Amino acid sequence: MANAPVQRMSQLMAKTLRDDPADAEVLSHKLLVRAGYVRRTAAGIWSWLPLGKKVLANVERIVREEMDAIGAQEVLLPALLPREPYDATGRWDEYGPELFRLQDRKGGDYLLGPTHEEIFTLLVKDQASSYKDLPVILYQIQSKYRDEARPRAGILRGREFLMKDSYSFDVSDEGLGESYALHRQAYQRIFERLGLDYRICAATAGAMGGSKSEEFLAPAEAGEDTFADCPNCDFAANTEAVGFALSPVDAEGVPAAEEIPTPDTPTIETLAASLGVPASATLKNLLVKVDGEIVAVGVPGDREVDMGKVEAHFAPASVELVTAEDFTGRPDLVRGYVGPQGLEKVRYVADPRVAPGTAWITGANKEHTHAKNVVSGRDFEVDEYIDVVVVQEGDPCPRCGTGLVLDRAIEIGHIFQLGRKYADALKLDVLGQNGKPVRVTMGSYGIGVSRAVAALAEQHADDKGLVWSKEVAPADVHVVAAGKALQTELALDVSGKLAAAGVRVLVDDRAGVSPGVKFTDAELIGVPQILVAGRRSAEGVVELKDRRTGEREELTVDEAIARLTA
Amino acid sequence: MANAPVQRMSQLMAKTLRDDPADAEVLSHKLLVRAGYVRRTAAGIWSWLPLGKKVLANVERIVREEMDAIGAQEVLLPALLPREPYDATGRWDEYGPELFRLQDRKGGDYLLGPTHEEIFTLLVKDQASSYKDLPVILYQIQSKYRDEARPRAGILRGREFLMKDSYSFDVSDEGLGESYALHRQAYQRIFERLGLDYRICAATAGAMGGSKSEEFLAPAEAGEDTFADCPNCDFAANTEAVGFALSPVDAEGVPAAEEIPTPDTPTIETLAASLGVPASATLKNLLVKVDGEIVAVGVPGDREVDMGKVEAHFAPASVELVTAEDFTGRPDLVRGYVGPQGLEKVRYVADPRVAPGTAWITGANKEHTHAKNVVSGRDFEVDEYIDVVVVQEGDPCPRCGTGLVLDRAIEIGHIFQLGRKYADALKLDVLGQNGKPVRVTMGSYGIGVSRAVAALAEQHADDKGLVWSKEVAPADVHVVAAGKALQTELALDVSGKLAAAGVRVLVDDRAGVSPGVKFTDAELIGVPQILVAGRRSAEGVVELKDRRTGEREELTVDEAIARLTA
Incomplete structure (x- = not known):
């Protein structure tokens, strides 16, 4: 690993707060604001401060790597989109007040993209002419816009948010099934690498249209989705998609009406x-x-x-x-x-x-x-x-009959088999093997990148603050100078050595801040390892603490460096 | 270097075109569209296809590394911004029709950020309370919006474009001077690494306000800026900022009026x-x-x-x-x-x-x-x-008196000493060393990231197509399978070996496409090295061609791999 930068707290734009923000209802909102990761700019519109931006970039990187691994090609489409394609599919109207609409200086109608099915469909229409050009999976990581009626829950449900959206294009239903399966696997790897506890739930397609659809739900109290979980088998579904089997019974012996x-x-x-x-x-x-x-x-x-x-x-x-x-x-x-x-x-x-x-x-x-x-x-x-009743706790599992448990969760991913709805509306055909035009079938797949950060904060926290896993943490180690000049000197020296070995270091070198405040901030910020240069600094002995377990150990500087660079 | 991916042309979403697009006026527009890097989505609104996105990401990476190197902290602010701060500075009105304005479902006024001085000022007002918290430099790489009256010249002047904007906050004029100097150096390194020919020109601050300001101009026929260049000394300036010295003369002997x-x-x-x-x-x-x-x-x-x-x-x-x-x-x-x-x-x-x-x-x-x-x-x-005349070719250089040459150029960067305009409007003070409030002084600095890609295309092209430098190219080597099964097998084999050694490979494995078309596409796409598996494939001999110089050499596969991984 190359030389990594040392981020000094004395210069870092990340003011921590002792108290929860007054308007915060959910844990991730409270913690991400208190620990200096994000700040609210307007209702449902957030700014990512340096530490938050690092976590966001780590999530982005993991998503990008796993999308690349299934052969998906990254593109970047505009967020400001012309009205016409959304008229063609009916979504300009159907989307209702959630769509941000605006006009340019000439009075032309535009929208801020909530998702990009239309524009991707037109892109492939321009680029692909033959079945040989397919299948293809395209993705982007980009800001999306939805004018939520009541933006709340911090960055869990914002009006501007970062999303990975991808789209698959196939000539056959089997092909769509394969593209869908590839996404399902990539999403599993992504959420496992992120360290998120999640369930894959059957879902209804909703306004997006299409047939098969599954949601990736991260159980959390702050979640806005309710899902039914079977305690006996592996069935899990959004409550909107639980279903109930039709079982005729024998009416013999029932008196006349x-x-x-x-x-x-x-x-x-x-x-x-x-x-x-x-x-x-x-x-x-x-x-x-x-x-x-x-x-x-x-x-x-x-x-x-x-x-x-x-x-x-x-x-x-x-x-x-x-x-x-x-x-x-x-x-x-x-x-x-x-x-x-x-x-x-x-x-x-x-x-x-x-x-x-x-x-x-x-x-x-x-x-x-x-x-x-x-x-x-x-x-x-x-x-x-038709399946129309509201699912209740204890309703039978459609797979094994066991009473279902209802839980709250955050939707972190959603995969859809769209079918030909968009291709029909925008006339996306390619020449088939027999020389005749074939209508293309599509899938649409999303991961809430900024929302995943909030889901991580919901699932990985304790009463002291955030507890990041190594792959998403804003740094690998948080070095605390707990004392005066001697401790600060040692802390900066160790930080430099760690960084030279490729370790990402956040060092609390603030002057005039007590060790107690620094410890509290380190636990709030939640970097996985905390290295303290404290009272035994003169001997070259530091303390290494695991943020998650709380285990602490005294080590010589060399031992600590060896441990952290292992 | 880790394993790099092999990008197969047979699957790549990058259709090349033989003819220039009808609406294209400038070279970069023609080439980037023809080579399949970008596509137009609406007037002044562009989509980046996979190859274009890779180049864009490379430029972004270079910008990020050099900004990090001067201690700037990366953040991500929203693009959708509330009206109020822009009212406070007067820019809501002053920006005129170039500002995209919109309303949310509740009738609140918003804008799409053209630059973010206001929001950064408020962020620092929230985060910094003491002179000890400064200086600080914050930056972001983000989509920006300007409703240009006549969007033209492809991605050189779009209505949605990618920009690195940064802002410095200091308590003293000397501090601002240092932050400005750091940016100037970082920009020089960035444009050198990008391989752009550029000049640093004195500029007027314009609508941004403030005092000192310099532009980084990349000479190009397609440029929309005109600058005056001294053929004798190192003076260069935007024609708006050339200046003319006041030299009184002796009027003795002039008859009465x-x-x-x-x-x-x-x-x-x-x-x-x-x-x-x-x-x-x-x-x-x-x-x-x-x-x-x-x-x-x-x-x-x-x-x-x-x-x-x-x-x-x-x-x-x-x-x-x-x-x-x-x-x-x-x-x-x-x-x-x-x-x-x-x-x-x-x-x-x-x-x-x-x-x-x-x-x-x-x-x-x-x-x-x-x-x-x-x-x-x-x-x-x-x-x-006051300096009010339009500068003409041959006007004297204000530094050495030599006749100036006028040239066209693309503005790729701009650095401003804003001073206290925004801090005054939004009341940004910190406590000074003497315990009294000090008004903060600011700098504002921008690089057009997407525009830099266009500037590169303008400067690095020949009559066959694009000629990327190694650091920004979408791949390190373009492997061409010039033949049938044998050539394709060899091409894929070599590609796999190169990728395993960390070389970024684009391989043209398209079936049913003639070697001639593949060569033409390779030169159009402009990857620095072209490796051809052709008629001597059976002997394990390939041809390696330098895209820029056109030099070609026959090598064994092992020699070629050794050369490319050196």
Whole structure:
């Protein structure tokens, strides 16, 4: 290793703070600000100070090395993008207020890129003409922009953030599968090298479109994602993507459906209380309008409908809840007393828990009246089963049936099989082996580089401060001059020798700062090894402390140098 | 050196073009597009393809190493910035239409940073409290935004571009001088390592404010700056900053001033023609309004007034040309016949060429009348000498008097002693040694990183294409498989061995592409060494060609590897 620089704390732009910033809610925000890694410039917009920039650069380097290792090619596209391609794919409008839009001096419309599918698609359209030019994986590490409604949680969710985004281009579905698998492996290596605890979770594709999608989630209290984890098998999924198997049951022996008077019970709560049954015995029928047409959604009475799932299922159609006006002129729809057995004119979709053969208490389509023994598949038909309920702790694992555990996590990576959505919109074809045009299929893959730093801070900290792993730490060793001239001289001397051997050194040579304050700062800053030139400096004896374990040892200077350069 | 990657042309996203792009005016634009380094995404907005990104990264690395070497600390500030600090310094308005402005979802005003003086000033205000915390130099390498009226010249003048900007903070003028000198040295090392031919030129500070300022100019036909170069001494300056020494002459023997009738000669041209004298014998008096007050500017009749210099001199006051209306009610101002000898009520500034003792033919402040033998300092007083004329080829060097040569150049770097303009506006003080607040003084320093790539392309090219120097080239060697399976096998084998020795290899392994096309592409792409596996591949003999000199040599594979890894 070549000569590494010595960073002197006396000159370092990294003021540490004793107290948490007033607006900080999450651990990484508190610690990264207190330890002088980042500072807030505006809501959701951050500045990286020297120590923070070093950690960020280390994360970048690891990401770059692993992307290069799968043959991905690094490019750099602009962040300021023209509107037209985003109009072609519909995202100029679909993105809503999260998209930063602006005009240039001539009134032309531009946006600040939230992700770059469109521009990469056009780039490959310009560059590739034949199946021989594919497959290709392109990536960049670049600032991205999203105008979050409530930027919070420090750099976990900013409005300007650093991201590695990559895109794969293949002529076949098998090829896309391979590009996806390559990314999955690269991401595993990246997060392992970063030292992040993470789970790979099945995910829904959301607004990005496409089919298969997985998230890399780093469990942390500060996380904004909830995922379901199976304590028995290796199943893990974003709660939006857990799924529930359809298991028909035998309805033989269930008596015929029968109306029961239930005055003043328009809600599940009033109904269950009035009949003395659990809410789970009742069938709740939620009415929504899908592009204006009324659709009923059936779920067990004890479950909540996840409107996000309903919207995702019907996208790109719009989904709204019905209002009182929607019942006028519809005698078949009796508000509070809707039951699927009387809904000939309405499409009925249901959760798989409303499987064929299950029997329910539900509305009788008459005021103040319900019906019991209403059997799915006998008394009513489900037009389509869709997964719409909010997953709860204890729901069965779709793989092994064990009760799921719900945990909070930070999304640090996301991989998508986009398919042909963008290639269709922007007409990306190449000549196939048979000489005819083939539409290209794409994948899109992201890692939040700045967010990964926050996730690391969340997972690698103790009550004294940050605890970086060697590969991402802003330095290898933090040398503390705990005393006066003698200690400072020794500290600088050791630092110089370490640096000459390629060790990255941060040395606290500040004059007029007590050893206690220096120790506190060293633990807050969290460099893996702390070397103290203290009271035995005259003998050439220093103390070496492991930041993580707290283990400390007295060593001669030569021993310490040998240890740190080993 | 560790194992370097082998980049295979068969997979590389870098389509070369035989023809210059239709919209390309300058050499670097043509070559960088044709060789597949960059592609245009929108007007003045560029995408860097894999080869271009590698060159850009090499330039970045050199800049980073030399900035680190002067003790500068790297940070990363946002590009999306809040309006308030730019209001405080007045730049929100002053920047005019070049500033990209936008609003967030809540209607808050933001801008895309053109430079970051304000934000760095606030950062240091947050971080530094004592003179002990200074001096400090902070830098970042980041995308910058300027909404150019007519983005042209490819990446030489883009609307989004990569820049290294740094800022120094000192408590004394001497300190600022040292920080400035450190930058000057670092810039010299950077441009030398990049292999750029450049000149350091005295410059005016312009809109940035401040006092001392120098530009690093790379001579090139495509350059948008003009500089004056002395063929005799080491003087070089932006033409805006050449200056002309004031040299009084002896006016003894000049007869008394005398009016001469000159009907219908309201312009210098008509006057000189009518009298049969050169325009240089006449004194031209341009009337301008400085914040509404009329000021006369005197220059020799054969010289043009550089309005930019006039504006810079009077800034922040506004400067306008007078219009016909301004003459109403002013009998002292006779349009077309103004002379300084009759302007008691008007401030008179003049070029140093109108030195005391010089005699002129000028307006007599009467219709159709001029005066001759009007002597500066005898018949009129110059209130202030300012340098306002447009410099011409052959003007005397201010240092040695030799006739200057004018050349075009690309501004690749600019260093400014800002002084206290930003610290005053944002109240940046630290506690001084005496316990009292000291206002901080600043420097601001920029290198156009993406522009440097274009400047390199301008200076390092021949009629076949680009010719990169080793430190910035996208690879060390370009291996060409000139033939079929045998040649390709040898090319890949050699490439693998070179890469294992740490050599960065680009290998042209494309099937179905003729050797001729591959040679043409290799010369266009411009990697310093070209290794050809051709007709003597069976014997293990390859050809090694120097891209710059064109020298070629046949070598055994082992000899070639030894040569390239030496």
